[in-house]
Amino acid sequence: KNEVEQSPQNLTAQEGEFITINCSYSVGISALHWLQQHPGGGIVSLFMLSSGKKKHGRLIATINIQEKHSSLHITASHPRDSAVYICAVSPGTASKLTFGTGTRLQVTL
C-alpha cells in the first residue's frame, strides 16, 4: 500500500463543475503539498499546508491532520484546469517528499 493515496485516478468534468480530489496518507507529516503538472511536464506548486484550509482564486485546499486526509477543490472548473494534480507529503525529515500517483483531470466544454 502506498503511503500516499489519491482518488480518483482519472476525472472528467464539464466546464463549470465543482471538482474534488482526495488525498489520504499513512505517515506523520509536517506539511502536505498539492502540485499541478500540465501536459508539457512542468510542475507548479499550488499549496503547501499543515493545517486548516487555504484558498487561491478558484482553488481551495483543506487538510485534516487527525484523519490524515486532504482535499483539493476547484470551483467553476475550466478546460485550462486540465492537468495532473499530485498530492505530496513532507515527513519533516530532510524535506523529502513522498508523492501520490496523481489525479488526471480533463475538463471539457
Add this chain to the structure above:
Amino acid sequence: GAVVSQHPSWVICKSGTSVKIECRSLDFQATTMFWYRQFPKQSLMLMATSNEGSKATYEQGVEKDKFLINHASLTLSTLTVTSAHPEDSSFYICSANPALLAGPDTQYFGPGTRLTVL
C-alpha cells in the same frame, strides 16, 4: 519570485554518451536541491538530495556513479547522466528548497528536462 530553471528543456543523445542537466534557482539561494525522475504516466521518484558543498545523498537503487550530482553553489546543481542508455530516457525534474526564506518544507520545482537516449 522563487523561480527554478532547468537547462536543457529537452535533449536527445546517442547511447554511451553523457548528458549534463542544470538546475538553477534564479532569485533565491537553495541550500538543498532535489532531483526527481518521472516515467510516463507515473509519479515522481526521488533520485537524490543535493546539498551545497557536500556529496549528494542518493535514494536506494539509484546508481551514484551513473547519475553524478554536483551542487557547487547555492544557486546551481547539475545532474550528469553518464554512459546513457535507452532505459535512462525519462523526464528529470529538480526542485529547490529556499530554507532561509520559507522553511524546510517548501520546494519550488523546475520545468523539467526530457531526455531521450537513442
